[in-house]
Amino acid sequence: MARSAAGNRMMPLTDPSASGFRLPRRGLLAAAAAATLPKAQAFAQDAWPSRPIRFVNPGPAGGAGDVLARLLAERLSIRLGQPVVVEDRPGAGTNIGMTNVARSVPDGYTVGVGSIASNAVNKWLYKNLPFDPEKDFAPVSMMALVPNLMVVPPSLPVRTVREFVEYAKKHRGQINFGSVGAGSSQHLVGAQFALTTGIEMSHVPYTSSGQLNTDMLEGRVQVLFQSISAVAEMAKSGRMRPLAVTGSERQPAFPEVPTLQEAGVDVTATGWFGMVTPAGVPEPILERLNKEVVASLNEPELRARIIELGSVPKPSTREEFAQHMARETARWRDVVKATGATAE
Known part of the structure; x- marks a missing residue:
């Protein structure tokens, strides 16, 4: 019951003249909806993604x-x-x-x-790896x-994988191969190549793909097993000489270049x-x-x-x-x- 503004007569809450108390059921539902509206809006605003996403590349720029x-x-x-x-x-x-x-x-x-x-x-x-790759x-x-491309500088007097192996055996201890870091596919395929062919090559890791390519062009590194995307333009322009592809098939970008297996070296990476x-x-x-x-x-x-x-x-x-x-x-x-x- 509520008192009217005009006097002391008590009126039921559902009386239309009782201002503020009309249709209590609908009012309660409306009030409940209004109370939850800010939360609903906040949820919509927080729906993923609501801000920029960071995409971390742990390798070198340009790789x-x-x-x-x-x-x-x-x-x-x-x-x-x-x-x-x-x-x-x-x-x-x-x-x-x-x-x-x-x-x-x-x-x-x-x-x-x-x-x-x-x-x-x-x-x-x-x-002591600082993270667990599986967990x-x-x-x-x-x-x-990403198949790799075995490339050498034009100054190196070899045009095939066989010629490179012969050259490396004659210049034992003088062959360096670079990679974008220990554990990279470039590193491992180079190590496999040396083991399989019986030659000696020293591994030189880099943190910059650009510096790695520059050092080979300038003769400080004699061979790379580099990702095709990183050397495609230089290989096509003649600044690097491609000898083989490390994958199991020839690549559309270099259809004339044989795989290592086709060149007689049982390595696929x-x-x-x-x-x-x-x-x-x-x-x-x-x-x-x-x-x-x-x-x-x-x-x-x-x-x-x-x-x-x-x-x-x-x-x-x-x-x-x-x-x-x-x-x-x-x-x-x-x-x-x-x-x-x-x-x-």
């Missing part, structure tokens, strides 16, 4: 991982409606960048470029397979890159990332660009990527043991 990350980031920025910013953090054979990824808040705003080094080989090269990351999708996040990112975010990465890599223009650069687009499910990393981890354990490669 295959950097190139692939930037191509993919451009498409993801459009699909996700937020900037995807590539951040190069090279060093220690990818360990610096990947440690940063592993220790980032698992909220979907930091992703990383996983590779043959960080997620397969480094486990066997480093005694500290969540797979999103493969990005691409293909680098690869994929997207990972810190472990613990919510499943809906991982699923959305996978969906957009796969869709981006299936776009005809992006696929054509990646192939043009000498790589093979390889979108995958999260489970397929996890299985690939497990197989590669087991495979490279045996290679590292056989070659005696180490990073320490």
Whole structure:
């Protein structure tokens, strides 16, 4: 009951003349809806992604991982409606960048470029790896397979793999091969090549793909097993001489260049890159990332660009990527043991 403004007569709360108390049921429902509106708006504002995403490349600027990350980031920025910013953090054979990824808040705003080094080989090269490749990351999708190109400077008097092997045997102790870091596909295929052919080569790790290429052109490094995207233009222009492809098949970018196996050396090695996040990112975010990465890599223009650069687009499910990393981890354990490669 309530008192009227005109007197002391008591009126029921449902009396239309009782101002402020009309239709209490509807009023309560409206009040409840109003109370929850700010929370609903906040939830919508916080829906992922609501701010830029950091895409950490643990390799050198200009390297295959950097190139692939930037191509993919451009498409993801459009699909996700937020900037995807590539951040190069090279060093220690990818360990610096990947440690940063592993220790980032698992909220979907930091992703990383996983590779043959960080997620397969480094486990066997480093005694005190600052992260666990299997436990500290969540797979999103493969990005691409990256066969390497065996190249030498034009000043080196060799035109075939056989001639290079003969030259190296005559100049024992004078052959250096460079890579973008211990544990990289360039490092491991070079070590395999030396072991298989019986030659001596000294490994020189770099943190800059550009400096690595410059040093070979200037004769301080005699051979590279470099990612095709990093040397394609120089190889096509004659500034570097391609001798072989390290993968199992010839590449469209260099159809005249034989594989190592075709050249008589039983070595096959293909680098690869994929997207990972810190472990613990919510499943809906991982699923959305996978969906957009796969869709981006299936776009005809992006696929054509990646192939043009000498790589093979390889979108995958999260489970397929996890299985690939497990197989590669087991495979490279045996290679590292056989070659005696180490990073320490």
